[in-house]
Amino acid sequence: MREILVVFLLTVGVAFSVVAAVGLLRFPDLYTRIHAAAKVGTMGLGSIVLAAAIHFNNLGVSIRAFLVIAFVFMTAPVAAHMISRVGYKVGARMSPKTVIDELRDEDQKL
Template sequence: MIEVLIALLTALLILVGAGFALVAAVGLTRLPDVYTRMHAASKAGTVGSGLMLLAVALHAGDLSTLARALAGFFFFVLTAPISAHLLAMAAHKMGYPLHEKSVRDELNDYRN
């Protein structure tokens, strides 16, 4: 009984994680400019792979795997915003433009 419950939970985590990865990929193809694409990749993508790592921990069900999976999860969650921020800063500094629909760009005003 408990075995089925764990299998169900693992399956749920896997499917939700894969779903978030798919959403991030769809966002990557549909969104109009670099900055909005970064939103999709850094949030949905991270959550997707993090959930799948947690699924491994739940499936294995021993302490050392759980600890390593948690360490990996924290690592991904902490590094994703840093890389997104660095990329956004580099792209903006080098003058890659925002999409035409953008309503304002106060950083641009500040630089000039």
């Protein structure tokens, strides 16, 4: 039973990591690429670490796994936020598919 859960979580984790990598290549601009890297990647890592915690089933590993997940979930959004923000400030090109930019109006006001 536990093995099934571990295999399932590992499969999900690997699948999402692959999707994150594919997204990184296929998305058109900096901002959409961060979407793929920061989140789908986080989810992939989360499932893999969870699988490790369930597989080893001892307190030390579980606590470390919990801390890894907690820290990744706390820091990944901050990194994504900073990269996209700086990218916008230095004028990183936005994909021509972009339909709306409500931050541009705000920038002119500031």
